Amino acid sequence: MTKILVTGSTGNIGSYVVDQLLQKEVTVKAAVRDVKKGKQFFSNSHAEVTAFDFLRPQTYKQALEDVTKIFLMRPPHLSSPEKDMLPFLESAKAAGVEHIVFVSLFGVEKNPFVPHRKIESFIRDLGFNYTFLRPGFFMQNLNTTHRKDLLYRGELFIPAGNAKTNFIDTRDIAACAAVCLTDHGYINKAYTLTGNEAITYYQAASIMSDVLHRDIIYTNPGLLEFRKAFIKRGTPKTFANVMMMLYLMTKLGTAEKVTDEAEKLLGRKPITFRQYVEDHAEFFERR
Template identity: 60%
Template sequence: MDKYLITGATGNIGMYVVEELLSLEKHVKLAVHDVKKAKEKFTDKENIELVKFDFLDDKTFEDALEGIKGIFLVRPPELEHPNKDMLPFLEAAKEKGVEKIVFVSLLGVEKNPIVPHRKIESMIKVLGIPYVFLRPSFFMQNLNTNHREEIRDRDELYIPAGKSKTSFIDTRDIARAAAISLIDEKYRNTAITLTGKRAIDYYEIAKTMSEMLERKIEYKNPSLLKFRKERIKRGTPKEFANVMSILYLTTKLGIAKDINYDLEKIIGREPISFRQYVIDHKNYWIK
């Protein structure tokens, strides 16, 4: 049976990639930091193998890559230097004869040579490993992770996006696209931009969340500088606050508003709507 290595297997895309591949009757190997903790999360799943893995420890590469046909790859946010942090693993994958890497990249990365995702794409190409680069728009799930506390505790969306619109995408749809493109040979050596089915602004987001949560959620819309300062004050690490500020700047400039229909073509159905996402995740914001 073909076996696929999943990095970021407990994350908000990876865990759904695991589910999708299992539903397609594929064997998966989960690359995790803590095998014991991950085992508790996936205890009732068959066709799963857990292996201790760390991008910064090349001693973990051999076991992780043994018998692997393809890799689902995500970059840990804290790894900011791809040549040092990611290249050794990619070289090991090449040496092991991995047949495809599906990498979750970044929307608009082709226009931005500075971000780590662009450098990782380039490294994979130079190594000659067949690839699919998925370039998704903003995740809906950012609202139940990065912005969970402000919504739950303060009834606010503290986001500096102005009146701009964003073609939000549910990570469950990204995961389905990733699983399909990993096992289907018609997806090979290509980069695919993934968006939701419509672009919405944060005023509409606040309105929808207010309706679904049955309480007023207010969109605050601070300046970028005020946003960064307040996020750090609330406990966000300075480096991540900087990344968030840059991403919301791109939103404000209108880079995230475009939509296409490539996602629908891959997954064979309409993308999950924002309203459905809120319904499915209501418990995250209950006080």
């Protein structure tokens, strides 16, 4: 019997992966750091909640028990893959896990400096069957990481210049992951996932203004100004540095590429940016 461990199970991709797999009648173990909160989160779900933390090896054995496949997310605050994630991958191999679907990074094959590149190498070198999903910019980053800027200041405070971004909805990433986890046709392959169009943040602000019926301005700060502001707001320096570098790459035009790989995996058109904003309007409304 297939049992799938979903890491990041309460996040903006993992939670949808759990839902998608349960709809396919697959047995799911939802990995959480806090079991009490996890059971509350999945109180209306048939998912099996299990304690798990990459930095706590004592949680590995129970989390991996009877697991044959893993949906793998890298927590953003873990910046040293050799120390933070390799021990878990080695334990997973020893436990008999056969297949890992890993949410990697758009353009990772051309960027040797990001943690995702090392994690892909670890997975290959350990001999797992793998599927690498390399998505573009998550639409849901706007209602999580950038929500306060949009909610209280009405601005997209992002240093991407006039470059275009190939946004993708995390619900589509999750649906692609569920397909790859339940169908043998996607073994040892990598997919670059984007929506069907790339837009500038000026266009994104215009769409948000239209849907939300209030002005959203794309302020386009400098890279160092952006980094300084996010650190001042409490973002760890390592994460702020990663964000700054990703937006620098975007500014240089590396996020403009659009593929049809998500559409092929989904069997339908990906969710549009306008549909995302309409579906998440409540996140940007003051109460």
